[in-house]
Amino acid sequence: MSLNNALDALLESAVGNADLPGVIATVADRDGVIYERACGMRAVGGSTPMSMDTFVWFASLSKAVTTTAAMQLVEQGKLDLDAPAAKLLPEIGKIQVRTGWNADGSPILRAPKSPVTLRNLLTHTSGFAYEFFNEGVIREQESTGTPNVVSGTHATMNRSLVRDPGTAWEYSIGIDWAGRMVEAASGLRLRDYFAKNIFAPLGMGDVTFQANEEQLSRAAAMHARLPDGSLTAIPFGIPPDAEVDMGGHALSGRVPDYLRFCRAILNGGVLDGNRILAATTVELMGMNHIGDISVPNQIKTFMPMLSNDCDLHPGVDLKWGLGFVLNVQATPEGRAPGTLAWAGLPNVYYWIDRKTGVTVVIATQIMPFWDAKVRSMCDEFERLVYRHL
Incomplete structure (x- = not known):
C-alpha cells in the first residue's frame, strides 16, 4: 500500500469510528508537499466537511513563530539572548518569585536570584508557569483576582515566578513575554511584525491573531471529549480585542500555511527562495539550550478540562532548543534524534525531522490536550510516514 493510501485509510478509520469529528494532516519533504488530506466534518454531527481551507486554532504552535521572530532580531543585533529582559521591558524586572503563602492567602514574594533573559523565556526556564500545569498559579490567580492566560491581558502576564530563572524547565x-520583547525591539505590534517578516515572505496570509468574519465562517468547531468518550461541540474563542498579541498561543489559521512555516525550518530557514532565518540560526535553534536540565516526559494537569496528564515520549530523553522540544534518542515511531517538535491544546501537533528530511502537521480541534484517541492516531500516522520513506 502506498503512503497516501495508508494515511488515507488511517484518517478515514479514525473519523469513521467517531474517534474524531474531523482532522487535517499534511506531510512534506525538502522538495515540497507529499501528502495532504482533510477528513471528516468541521463539527460533530455537522454536514460541512473539513477542507484544507478550514480555519483552526493553532494554540501553542504559535510559540515557534514567536521564537523565529525573536531570532530574526537576534540576527540583527536588536535582541540579545543573554541580556536581562528588563533592559527592554522594565516591568519584567519587577516580577518576584513566589516562595509560599501568607496567612491571608496572599503570596510570599522575594526578588529572583538572577534576571530573566530572552534565552530563559524561549526555553521555559524563566521561572514562569502555566496555570493548567501548576496548582500554585491557580491559587495565586484566585487570591489576587488575576485573569487566566487566555484573557490576553497585561494582568495575566504579571504573575509571579514559581522559581528562580535558569533552575528548571516548566x-x-x-x-x-518574548513576543513583548519582539515588539519593544522592532517598534511593531506582534501581528504586524509577523505579517511583514514571516507571513508575507512565506505565503502564510491566512494566519492571524485576529480572525475576520470570512475566516470565522470557515472555522472548525471546538470540541470537548466527555468522560464516556463521546464528543460535543463547545463555545470557544480567543478574545477578539485582546490587550496583548499572545505569542505563546493566540494564532489561528490554515494547516497548509503552518506547514509552509515548518518547511522553511526544515530547509534551513528558506522557502521558495524567501529566507526568514540564516541556516546557522536554524542550527542554533535545534541545539540543546537547557544544559543538564531535562524536559519531563510526564506532565501532570491541574485543569482536566484543558489537558490530560501527558506522557510525551516514554523512555526518550527530552531537551529544549530555542522554540522546540528535542528528542535525544530516536522515538519508537521513527523520528530521528534532534527532531524539532511541539503541540497545542486542541490536539494540534507538528514535527520537523531535519535529519530524515520530513515535516508533519496534524490538527484536530478537540480538548482536553493529549487526547488518547488523537494520540493513538498520531502515533500510527508517524509510524506509517517513516515506514514508507
Whole structure:
C-alpha cells in the first residue's frame, strides 16, 4: 500500500469510528508537499466537511513563530539572548518569585536570584508557569483576582515566578513575554511584525491573531471529549480585542500555511527562495539550550478540562532548543534524534525531522490536550510516514 493510501485509510478509520469529528494532516519533504488530506466534518454531527481551507486554532504552535521572530532580531543585533529582559521591558524586572503563602492567602514574594533573559523565556526556564500545569498559579490567580492566560491581558502576564530563572524547565508564558520583547525591539505590534517578516515572505496570509468574519465562517468547531468518550461541540474563542498579541498561543489559521512555516525550518530557514532565518540560526535553534536540565516526559494537569496528564515520549530523553522540544534518542515511531517538535491544546501537533528530511502537521480541534484517541492516531500516522520513506 502506498503512503497516501495508508494515511488515507488511517484518517478515514479514525473519523469513521467517531474517534474524531474531523482532522487535517499534511506531510512534506525538502522538495515540497507529499501528502495532504482533510477528513471528516468541521463539527460533530455537522454536514460541512473539513477542507484544507478550514480555519483552526493553532494554540501553542504559535510559540515557534514567536521564537523565529525573536531570532530574526537576534540576527540583527536588536535582541540579545543573554541580556536581562528588563533592559527592554522594565516591568519584567519587577516580577518576584513566589516562595509560599501568607496567612491571608496572599503570596510570599522575594526578588529572583538572577534576571530573566530572552534565552530563559524561549526555553521555559524563566521561572514562569502555566496555570493548567501548576496548582500554585491557580491559587495565586484566585487570591489576587488575576485573569487566566487566555484573557490576553497585561494582568495575566504579571504573575509571579514559581522559581528562580535558569533552575528548571516548566512550560510557561515565557514565549508571550518574548513576543513583548519582539515588539519593544522592532517598534511593531506582534501581528504586524509577523505579517511583514514571516507571513508575507512565506505565503502564510491566512494566519492571524485576529480572525475576520470570512475566516470565522470557515472555522472548525471546538470540541470537548466527555468522560464516556463521546464528543460535543463547545463555545470557544480567543478574545477578539485582546490587550496583548499572545505569542505563546493566540494564532489561528490554515494547516497548509503552518506547514509552509515548518518547511522553511526544515530547509534551513528558506522557502521558495524567501529566507526568514540564516541556516546557522536554524542550527542554533535545534541545539540543546537547557544544559543538564531535562524536559519531563510526564506532565501532570491541574485543569482536566484543558489537558490530560501527558506522557510525551516514554523512555526518550527530552531537551529544549530555542522554540522546540528535542528528542535525544530516536522515538519508537521513527523520528530521528534532534527532531524539532511541539503541540497545542486542541490536539494540534507538528514535527520537523531535519535529519530524515520530513515535516508533519496534524490538527484536530478537540480538548482536553493529549487526547488518547488523537494520540493513538498520531502515533500510527508517524509510524506509517517513516515506514514508507
